[in-house]
Amino acid sequence: MLTALKEKPPRKGVYALFEYLDDTIAVIERLRADRDEPQFDVFTPTYYHELEAALGYKPSGVRWFTLTGALLGVTLGFALCLLTDYDWPLVVGGKTAGVYSLPAYVVIGFEMTILLGAIGTILGMLWLGKVPNPKGQIYSTATTDDRFGIFVYDVVEDSELARLLREKGETQVYS
Amino acid sequence: MPQNQRYSLADDVCADVAASPETEKNTKAALGRRDFLKYFSAGVALASSSCVRRPAEHAIPYVDQPVDQVPGVATYYATTCSGCASGCGINVKTRAGRPVKIEGNPDHRSTGGALCPLGQAALQGLYHPERRPQPLVRRGDQLGEVSWDDVYLHLSSRLNTNKVGIFTGGTTGHRAEFLQEFLQKLGAPRENLYRYEPNLLYAHVADAHQRAFGRYVIPRCDFTAAELIVGIGSDFLDQGLARVAYAKNFSAARDLNREHPAQLVQLESTLSLTGARADERIVIAPGTEIDVALALAQALYRQPQAQGGVAERQKIAALLQQHQVALAPDLQQHIATLAVQLVQKPSVVLCGGSHTFDANAAALQQIAIAINILCGAYENALSVQRGWQIPPVGSDDLQRFSRDVAQLDVLFVIDSDPLFTLPAAFGWAEKIKNVKHVISMQAFPVATDSLATHVLPVHHFLEAWGDAQTHAGQWTTQQPVVRPLTDSRQAEDVLLWLLATVKKPLPYADYRSYLRQRWQAWHDLQGDGKDFAKFYHTTLTRGTFTHQKQQARRELRAFEVKVQQVPAGLKLTAPLDNRLHDGRGAHLPVLQEVGDSLTTIAWDTWVALSIKTAARLGLRRNDVLQLKTASGVLRAALFPLPGLHDDAVVVPRGNGHRHGFSKVTDGIGVDPLVVCAVAEGLPLTAALPVTLTRTGKTYRLAAMQKENKLGDRGDIVKSLSLAQLRQHQNKVRDLDAVPDLYPKLEEGEHRWGLSVDLHKCIGCSACMVACAQENNVPQVGRSQVAMGREMHWIRLDRYFSGDADKPRVTMQPMMCQQCNHAPCEAVCPVYATTHDAEGINAMTYNRCVGTRYCANACPYKVRRFNWWTHKWNVIDAKDYNRNPRALNPDVTVRTRGVMEKCNFCYQRIRDGKHQAKMAGRAVQDGEIKTACQETCPADAITFGNLLDAGSKITQQRRDYRAYLALGGYPDIKEYGLKTLPNVSYLAEVTLQEEGSDEHG
């Protein structure tokens, strides 16, 4: 598996591949328990909540992007309708100038909320997840298939950490 | 249109446009002028161009601009319509020398500015692309094109004979006199002028009066003097003697402001427009009109209050004793009741029409005289003393023609198509076999041309000089309103030049100077001392000249009537079509497309049978039937029509022109004249025994209306009885008092409204033709009409109600209702249709993207979509032959993918407002008229400013009869769709006591 490993990473460290989720979690818990917690990246084929719990992530910031987008959307939607109506009031269906058909504009406001909310969410995901990131590297194609990977930065081969990684899965050391 | 804007074409005013074929220079100038107009009226092809830089547009100014012409400003000329023998005065609107719209001349007393569909459509005849470009001369079997010089050369050697005859249509002006002078000059007898009108009523009525009073006249009927009008097979609203004048007058007589609005009782075997409008309609067997008339005369004679002098009564008694009639008891009863009413009220009885041209047609008119004497009509509604009608034909012209034609060497056929308009049984082609030279002079190629040795294109009446005298003392003048569009000549001028070439000249340079000389007599009559030139100018400008003529009433002579018995069984009637007449309108797409008012069939000939007969024979609509009479065989598709007598088989005339007559008519309809007979030299087109066979084929008739009944939809057409109306007459309605969530619409100076009086509408469809002409509405052709894609901005909905044997017929002109709460406006995504501050539902064609949502939302379905770009001057695809020159330059032409609809003739509103603004005054009531309103012969349409409390439209909207279509029942606080239209309808009023419907 590790033969598929790609170019040399910019930083030194140990890369380990695991077959089992519980092994991975055990390693992560061990890493996080360390007093001077080392920097590490976890690669996973899909999102397991156990993994996230082990990593102790705070709620994602994507929600603020969603909220901003949605608020922008609702404002824009209603503003578009009301301002164009104000700009040139044309009488249709007996509604005189100055009758702002708010119920009709709810649809536009709603659609714009969803649209910009969705776009905001996507932007948030991309921004926070650092995607697209041409410089970002994957170390093994197996992590998009069925393996879990952990890259622990600035770890030397002989350390206790490296031994732990070796014990649970295959490792590759970069120096 | 103000009086002072009209111009005469007297030479001192506008020499440039006067017709004088020799001047080459003018022809070229006219070409330039035509191109010039292009820039006003060019198509909108560029609207669809996808890049910025369009093809460059050009402007071609005059070389010598006539002094009275301002480019972009319309000029109006008064002239006379020669569509039929009625001779209605018309005003022609021209732009840059080109006629763009025809209106009735309000100065013409009897028509008062109204016009019929045929007159409205004359523009299409003028601009018809199939008009002959030059004369033809027969060489062997072929007609070859020649120049006019060749024609004169050719004919001069052949005119050295006195065996000359002229066959022409009915005419009331100086033309007949001129033609007789021409014959005389050649040494032929004056009697060699044969005038033939397919509407035989003129001849029959005049002939009957000749026999009865010794005077060859047609009495003029004034319905306003009558309270009861009885028609026996009469068609005075369809064709009759003077369609527009009679409709106008009838409408006035029915006015509900009169104490006793005239009531119409019609006895007929077929369903005519007149019958459809009748307050009471009694169905009688075809061919029994004469029996009914005799029975009525007898019943009247028995009435003690019957009118008539002693001598007259004696003569009538003698006449009636000879004839015994046996009618069904209930019909006899009806007649007896009618007779009582006839003598009690001022009344008039009109007999006969194109539905009754059977063997007894002439006798019917004589009985009619007896009836009218007995009911006192000659002292009252019928007048042979004041303003009697001039018969446009001679009494025995056709018989004389049949007798003389074998002796003729040369026969001129002028503006008449005897080969098509006479039954095949007449044998016109056989009769003229020995005539060496047949010279056909026609404004449009006709069937007769195929038998002619010389075919000469003559002016359309809008290019020609002439005059007409429909009523004694009431003249209308005819002047050219456009330079000839083809290399045609004035027919009379051709005759003058022919005389000159054979060295027997008449002392007139041309027909115009002949007329000028005749009109001198009017000047003498008027005797107001003005010089003639001025009189001539003002008369031409005005278009009419009237002076009183009176004559004493003569005593009735003893007269005899021969009555032929008609056997029982199915009988064929071939009436004149109320749009196409005898077929003279068949090449005009606009007339074909408005469709028959009663069947709503466009572009076709149909066989109408009563519902019962069709059911009895197991026939369904669109089944092709074969009709066989003694004279021939005919095939046409069936349309079961309510209200026909079970023995009646009705096939309208007008269509079925031979192949090649016009691309418009190719393959359209059949000609019932092939199965009609001739008796005593006259065509018989009614009550012909006929047998029907089913062919097993079907043919889909293009009927525009699919549903004929209203069912229980009570807020579309409303009606009430006269008693109800009288009871509530003083109540004022406020149709606009409808509860509404929104604030009231802002109101400017005007709020335009239109009102349609269903009580007055006679269903003539003139409004549809006028609208099409005014608003550049395209004609789409048979196949598209069959699909439901006609483009009429105003359509005529016709509903039958009640019994299929005795249906009540309702006509409802339906156009955009200009709703204040328009369902169409709110749904348009691009604001292509919005509400105008003046109450008009504006349609912005160029903004329309064609989602057609507005049309779906419209509950009246009055919006029309351009499914194609309707082509302009293409005749090859016969369905699309509008001529761009005839377009109204004030109205945008629409291309494919665009919605359109009625906009109250906004161009006219705009024009009227400009006029008022220039004059520094407010728009006056009645100053602005919509096209439909202006032409309506029944005065059923009113238009005006709803904010003007004194205007006629405001009064009509407040009338007790007023209602809004689909406006629910405001009396019980039920407001229907709440679309709040600016168009209101006035409910029909049943003048009969019985069978009144609820209103409210």
Added chain:
Amino acid sequence: MAFKICLWLSLRCQLCIAVVLFFAEPAAAWWMWTPGDTVDNVGYKPKQPIAFSHQLHSEEHKIQCEYCHAGARRSPVAGIPPLNTCMGCHKFVATAKDPIKFIAARYQANQPIKWTKVHDLPDFVRFSHQVHGLAKISCQECHGKVEKMGVAVQKAPLQMGWCVDCHRQKKASIACLTCHY
């Protein structure tokens, strides 16, 4: 490495295309043209049959606009003068010049001259010179300083927005039916 460059480039290009599509094009269209707009742009200067100079006639010789464009006050169309208007002066004036010889020949032959319209509104627009004249709108407001023009050229965009702006300023009607029917 190649992969990374491609990735980066494709992303940036997408961005560029997106920006052009979403912002630049409508913005450009706003100033120049939008679909359905059939009015030519400012600066349209078609070639005419003769090199007629408004500057010469109007500025130097002080001929009023309406002397030739006589319809402006009486009709919806101002009109191009008929040849007899030209010949009214040019029977005597500058008869030796080529263009004058040309129009004189045309006049003699009774052949009209085919001019190319400089200011051309689409056929679905109902514009009336008469009404604008009545409202005291000077010719120059729409046609520019014609008296300074050697060759007639379109000065104003003549697009609907331009019309509407002026109508708004002058408190004229901006209802659709004002111009479209």
Added chain:
Amino acid sequence: MSTAEAGWKRTISDVNDGILVNTRRPHPAFYVALFLAAACLVLGAVLWVVQITLGMGMAGLNSPVYWGVYITNFVFWVGIGHAGTLISAILFLFRAKWRNSVNRSAEAMTIFAVMSAGLFPLIHVGRVWLAAYWMLPLPNTNNLWINFRSPLIWDVFAISTYLIVSLLFWYMGMVPDLASLRDRCRGFKRLVYGVMSFGWRGTARQWHHYETGYAFLAALATPLVLSVHSVVSWDFAMSIQPGWHTTIFPPYFVAGAILSGCAMVYTLLVPVRWMFNLQEFIRESHLDALLKLTLLTSTIVFYAYAVEFFIAWYSGNIYEQEIFAKRLSGPYAFYFWVMVFCNCLFPLAFWARRARAHVPTAFVICLLVNVGMWFERYNIIVSSLVEDFVPGSWGHYEPSWTEMIITLGSFGWFFFWFLIFCRYFPIVSLSELKLIMPPPLRGKSGGGSG
């Protein structure tokens, strides 16, 4: 644990190998299908060009039937387009795990169906060259904006929002899977998939934001699903046409849309499953759940039909009553009964487990539901327009050949894109499928390649 999760024969290690076979060697039937779809598409496109050139008269439309087959197709395709986002968004929020095996293809179907639907308003309008610009709020030389009160503008917003959001949702869900594909390819393919996957690395942090974002998108898409067909139904309900002007339309349309969408998903999945050998991943239990959803929506639609008639009778409005009376026995009664049988009566068979389990039977019923749903729209649109208020304006409508061929073309267009999707993209969501399989634990896991 639901049935969808139990009884897996495979582990997550088999997922990529098992599903991505489609990107290697497709079944020959694939090429036949692709050719047919492309041929229909070209035919339809040619006729559209002819129609633009000559005019809308090419269609059988007339007065009063101004809307016909094109709008029927529009509503039909929008309806089809509902299942995808419903399955992926609403079922996601409801944690119905069976959706993980079908959501990708259902979403793809949504997008292509909405693309088909989006074409029809353009095919339908008289002046498409202007409609494309004027129906959007873009600046223009006319200084004139659009009418936001028009349901058609709501439609423009609703459909385009739906398309964009569905596309984003679908594509974002696919990014990790595209990364999987990337990692299995070399050379040019790797480059293309690499670009398409935005350089997804699969770090836990990325997954963390991804999951949150996905949940938010699902939450946003859920009201959107319900709103889109409501807005489409307002195209009808907001006009005063009898037969259209009813308040029941939005829920009625949404239920109908979901019905047609589920049926369509089933009709698509059965051949796809067979063609790409996916029986192990798209399992019988998943299809069974889909059919249950079909049955549910079918009964809702049945109820809506009944309520429509009740309301028409109860309203006391003769125009409304006549329209509905004519639906039962008038000139267009055939279409009405086709719709009732196909949408309400045939799906009743799904109450029986055997009918659900027997794939050919279920497939035929789902096909019939699709037919029935098309006729439902045809029925609503045409039979209401043909005979409305004023009898003088009544008419008749029959679709022309042009309309039928363009309809065929839209199916070509839809299947063309769907087949392309089936060939080059993960048909089943890899990462989500892995989620519903038992996680690879050292203790519990039975298999897993070494």
